[in-house]
Structures are given as C-alpha cells and as structure tokens.
Amino acid sequence: MASSRRARLYGGMDAEERRAERRLKLIDAAIEVYGEVGYRGATVKAICEAAELTERYFYESFANSEALLIAAYNHVVGHLHEEMTAAAAAGGDDAEMRLRAALTLYFTRLKEHPKPARVFLLEISGISPAVDAVKLDALRVFSDILVPPALDAKGSDKSGTATLLSNGMVGAVISIALRWVSRQYPQPVEDVVAVAASFCRVALTEANHRQDPRLR
Amino acid sequence: MASSRRARLYGGMDAEERRAERRLKLIDAAIEVYGEVGYRGATVKAICEAAELTERYFYESFANSEALLIAAYNHVVGHLHEEMTAAAAAGGDDAEMRLRAALTLYFTRLKEHPKPARVFLLEISGISPAVDAVKLDALRVFSDILVPPALDAKGSDKSGTATLLSNGMVGAVISIALRWVSRQYPQPVEDVVAVAASFCRVALTEANHRQDPRLR
DNA sequence: GTTATCTGACAATACGGATTGTCAATACTG
DNA sequence: CAGTATTGACAATCCGTATTGTCAGATAAC
Numbered sequence: 001m002a003s004s005r006r007a008r009l010y011g012g013m014d015a016e017e018r019r020a021e022r023r024l025k026l027i028d029a030a031i032e033v034y035g036e037v038g039y040r041g042a043t044v045k046a047i048c049e050a051a052e053l054t055e056r057y058f059y060e061s062f063a064n065s066e067a068l069l070i071a072a073y074n075h076v077v078g079h080l081h082e083e084m085t086a087a088a089a090a091g092g093d094d095a096e097m098r099l100r101a102a103l104t105l106y107f108t109r110l111k112e113h114p115k116p117a118r119v120f121l122l123e124i125s126g127i128s129p130a131v132d133a134v135k136l137d138a139l140r141v142f143s144d145i146l147v148p149p150a151l152d153a154k155g156s157d158k159s160g161t162a163t164l165l166s167n168g169m170v171g172a173v174i175s176i177a178l179r180w181v182s183r184q185y186p187q188p189v190e191d192v193v194a195v196a197a198s199f200c201r202v203a204l205t206e207a208n209h210r211q212d213p214r215l216r
Numbered sequence: 217m218a219s220s221r222r223a224r225l226y227g228g229m230d231a232e233e234r235r236a237e238r239r240l241k242l243i244d245a246a247i248e249v250y251g252e253v254g255y256r257g258a259t260v261k262a263i264c265e266a267a268e269l270t271e272r273y274f275y276e277s278f279a280n281s282e283a284l285l286i287a288a289y290n291h292v293v294g295h296l297h298e299e300m301t302a303a304a305a306a307g308g309d310d311a312e313m314r315l316r317a318a319l320t321l322y323f324t325r326l327k328e329h330p331k332p333a334r335v336f337l338l339e340i341s342g343i344s345p346a347v348d349a350v351k352l353d354a355l356r357v358f359s360d361i362l363v364p365p366a367l368d369a370k371g372s373d374k375s376g377t378a379t380l381l382s383n384g385m386v387g388a389v390i391s392i393a394l395r396w397v398s399r400q401y402p403q404p405v406e407d408v409v410a411v412a413a414s415f416c417r418v419a420l421t422e423a424n425h426r427q428d429p430r431l432r
Numbered sequence: 433g434t435t436a437t438c439t440g441a442c443a444a445t446a447c448g449g450a451t452t453g454t455c456a457a458t459a460c461t462g
Numbered sequence: 463c464a465g466t467a468t469t470g471a472c473a474a475t476c477c478g479t480a481t482t483g484t485c486a487g488a489t490a491a492c
Contacts, residue, residue: 008460008467015468038342043449054470059451123342126254160403164411167395168388172415175387176380187376195380199388202414224437224490231438260480270440275481439488444481451476458469 023061023071025051030072035115039069039123066127070134073124076116077138080109084145095147099200102145103173103193110177111185121178143170147203165203172199239277239287241267246288251331255285255339282343286350289340292332293354296325300361311363315416318361319389319409326393327401337394359386363419381419388415 007015029051033042044065048055062068084102091101110117124135143166173196180192223231245267249258260281264271278284300318307317326333340351359382389412396408 010459010468018468040342044451045449054472055451056453056470064450125341126256126339159407161407161411164392164396164403164408165414168392168411168415171391171394172384172388175391176384178387179383180380187380191375191377192380195377195384198381198418199384199415202418226438226489234438259478270442271481272440272483280480433492435491437488437490439486441486442484444483446481447479449477451474453474454472456469456471458467460467461465462463 019060022051022053022057025053026058026061026068027072027075029053030068031076031116031119034069034072034119034123039119039127066131069124069127070131073120073131073134073138076120080106081138081141081145083109084142088145095204096197096201099146099204100193100197103196103200104189106173107177107180107189107192107196110181111189114181114184117177117181121174121181139170139174140166142173146170146173146200169200169203172196235276238267238269238273241269242274242277242284243288243291246284247292247332247335250285250288250335250339255335255343282347285340285343286347289336289347289350289354292336296322297354297357297361299325300358304361311420312413312417315362315420316409316413319412319416320405322389323393323396323405323408323412326397327405330397330400333393333397337390337397355386355390356382358389362386362389362416385416385419388412 010018013021026047029047030042033047033050037046042065044055044058047068048058051057058068062071084105087105088098088102091098124131126132147166147169149162176192176196176199180187226234229237242263245263246258249263249266252258253262258281260271260274263284264274267273274284278287300321303321304314304318307314340347342348363382363385365378392408392412392415396403
C-alpha cells in the first residue's frame with residue numbers, strides 16, 4: 001500500500017518529479033527573460049521558449065504570470081537570505097562585523113548576477129498588492145538579518161520609530177544597490193559596503209540612543 | 217501684424233489657451249485616477265471621463281499614456297521641489313536647520329495629498345527607461361535640496377562615494393515616506409522627519425569625514 | 433441668420449497577448 | 463509489439479485597450 005503503483009516513469013522520473021523539474025526550468029527561464037526585457041516585457045510565450053517548454057506546462061505549474069514572478073522572487077531572495085544569514089553568523093558576535101559580512105555577501109552576489117538583481121530590486125515594486133506583500137515580507141527579513149531587532153527594544157518603542165529606522169535602512173541599502181547595479185558596478189564592493197554600512201549604523205545606534213533620549 | 221488674427225475664441229479663450237486648459241484638466245484627472253487604480257490600472261478612457269473630455273483631446277496633448285504620466289509627475293514633483301527649496305531657504309544658514317525645514321515640508325505635503333503620494337513614490341518605478349530617467353532626475357534634485365553638494369568636495373571624491381551617499385540618503389527618505397503613506401501615517405510628522413533627518417545626516421557628515429579618513 | 437469652427441459621443445479598427453483546445457509524434461509499460 | 467500516457471507544436475479563441483475615424487450638434491464670427 002505504501003508504494004502503491006506510481007505514475008509511469010519518463011526519463012527515470014516520477015510524474016511529480018517531472019513536474020517539479022519543469023517548474024524549476026520555468027523559474028530559471030523567467031529570471032533569464034525578466035533580465036532581458038523586464039517583467040512587463042516578458043510574455044508567457046517567451047518564457048516558455050526559454051525554458052524549452054510549451055505554454056501548457058506554464059499553466060500546469062502557475063496560475064498566471066504573477067504567480068511565476070512571485071515564485072521566482074522567493075526562489076532567488078530566499079536563497080540569498082540564507083547565504084546572508086550564514087555569512088552574518090560567520091561574522092562572530094560583534095554586530096558591526098556581522099553587518100559587514102552580510103552586506104559584503106549581498107553586494108557580491110548582486111555583482112555576480114546582474115540580471116536577477118535588476119529585476120528583483122526594481123521591477124518587483126507596484127505590480128500588484130499580492131506581489132507587494134511578498135516584497136514587504138522579504139524586506140522585513142532582510143532588515144532583520146542586517147540589524148537583528150534588539151530584544152530590549154520591546155517596550156521602549158510605542159512610537160514605531162524602530163519601524164521607521166528599519167525602513168530607512170533597507171531603503172538606503174536597496175537604493176544604493178539599485179543604482180550600483182544599473183550603472184554596472186562603478187565602485188568596488190568594499191566601498192559600496194562601507195557606505196551601506198554607514199546607513200545601517202544609523203538604525204543600529206539610533207535605536208540605543210532612543211532608550212535614553214538625552215543622548216541626542 | 218503683431219496681433220495677427222488669432223484663432224476663434226471659445227469661452228473667451230484662445231485656441232492655445234483652451235488646449236492648455238484641457239491639458240491641465242487631463243493632468244489633474246490623471247493624478248486622481250492614478251490614485252484610485254494605479255497607473256497600470258488607469259485607462260485612457262477612464263482618465264478622459266474624469267477630465268470630462270473625450271479621447272480625442274487626450275491625443276491632442278499627449279502622444280500616449282506614458283507621456284501623460286511623465287507630465288503629471290513633473291507637474292507634482294516640480295511644485296513640491298519649489299516649495300522645499302523655499303522652505304530650506306527660510307531655514308537659515310545652518311545645514312541641519314534647512315534639512316529639517318525641507319523634510320518637514322515634504323512629509324507634510326505627503327500627508328496632505330495621499331493619492332499622488334502613493335503613485336509618485338511607488339508606481340513611478342520601472343515603467344520604462346524614459347520614465348526612469350525622469351525619476352532619476354527628480355531624485356537628484358531632491359537630494360541636492362536636502363543636502364546641497366559641497367563645493368569643496370569637488371576633487372576629493374574620485375571614488376564616487378558622494379554618489380553612493382546621496383543615493384542611500386534619498387532611498388532612505390523615500391522608503392520611509394512610502395511606508396508611512398501606505399500605512400496611512402501612523403506616526404506624527406515630527407517623528408518621521410526626525411528619523412529621516414538622521415539618515416540624511418549620514419550623507420552630511422560622512423562627506424566631511426571623507427576629507428580626513430582618520431576621523432572614522 | 434449663415435457659415436466655418438469646434439466639440440462630444442461613439443463606432444470602427446488594430447493589436448497583442450493570455451488561455452484553452454487539438455492532434456500527431458514520442459516514450460514508456462507489459 | 464500493442465496500447466496508453468505523455469509530450470510538443472501550434473491553431474483557435476477570447477479579451478481588453480489604444481488609437482483613429484465619423485458625424486451630428488453646439489458655438490462663435492460676421
């Protein structure tokens with residue numbers, strides 16, 4: 001019963017496995033095509049051609065273009081965040097060190113993969129409420145990786161200042177990244193990291209100052 | 217000859233004047249409609265209805281939807297920047313004071329006009345290269361208003377750090393603004409200004425530190 | 433009042449892409 | 463090998479909007 005008759009194998013693969021493979025190919029192809037013509041310029045047909053699949057398989061895995069965009073975004077960003085978290089952990093106990101490690105990894109990857117960078121930095125905005133929600137979620141994670149929310153800030157922030165700070169920080173980093181990418185990396189990674197870090201430091205230190213307003 | 221036969225008057229207006237008036241009505245209507253359904257959801261027809269004009273007049277003044285978007289953007293942002301410049305000037309000689317004055321005006325206006333705020337903060341990105349160029353230009357102006365480029369920084373920045381700093385600063389402010397607007401203004405203007413200013417201060421002070429790297 | 437100009441409503445056309453459907457070719461199973 | 467599941471190519475349909483065109487009615491000039 002446990003291994004009830006499985007679906008016919010093709011290329012040594014389960015029906016499920018084949019489906020999963022096609023799904024991945026579509027995601028990879030989408031990233032590629034988005035990078036060429038942007039999300040808006042990307043037609044279902046073009047993506048399918050790039051994936052060497054036909055439209056039928058598109059709708060097998062995704063309800064519509066937007067679903068694929070979200071899947072592709074999560075695919076890329078999820079992996080990136082994992083790497084950043086690992087890099088931060090490897091950075092030791094010092095908040096400053098971990099921050100720099102995470103940022104360095106971030107900008108390094110951005111430089112290694114220009115195509116997805118452009119799309120997922122820029123075009124991900126304003127597509128639809130669903131996409132925006134996904135992006136907001138990712139940005140929250142991003143922020144928490146860079147500057148982990150202090151436990152002791154729990155009660156001391158009824159005003160929502162912490163939210164503003166983390167917004168600003170993420171906005172600064174993303175904005176720097178965006179321009180750096182679209183100008184094709186005019187500055188070395190270290191310089192970019194240094195500047196980005198100086199904005200993150202605002203969120204890092206300002207949160208503490210807040211505890212004792214007299215410091216400012 | 218000087219006052220050669222002008223076009224027939226309608227409603228006491230020149231042909232030119234009527235055209236200009238229609239153009240303005242279209243821009244106002246566009247801002248309204250964009251605010252309701254977003255730029256992408258805004259059809260030519262809907263905008264024309266809101267403007268109480270027919271499509272014919274749309275194409276009289278604009279080559280296509282994108283042209284109207286750009287015109288509307290420049291209309292709103294141009295005015296805003298004028299006001300910010302004035303506010304900054306009224307702030308006196310102190311860079312910090314001028315910064316706060318400009319930011320206060322900025323966030324105050326944002327709160328007064330939620331609809332255009334959303335569109336021109338968010339949806340303006342990634343429409344097309346032409347629109348992006350217009351936006352980049354506006355952001356440069358914005359940056360220069362907040363933190364006027366120091367004259368003495370001329371030679372000391374071959375690395376493009378100043379560019380990175382101003383990108384980050386603008387990114388932080390815009391990002392804060394965006395979320396603040398879409399969350400319907402949870403914090404008072406003063407708090408938002410204070411946090412935004414702390415990010416701007418990075419660009420303000422970091423530029424100086426750069427002159428003597430030992431300071432950091 | 434007559435005529436030329438301008439206006440508003442709306443029809444006609446054009447276009448591009450999403451989504452679904454058909455069918456023959458191919459790859460596996462027994 | 464015969465039979466069925468699976469695939470790939472592509473046609474057919476659907477849908478919505480941009481853009482252009484038509485025409486009767488309204489408005490100003492003389």
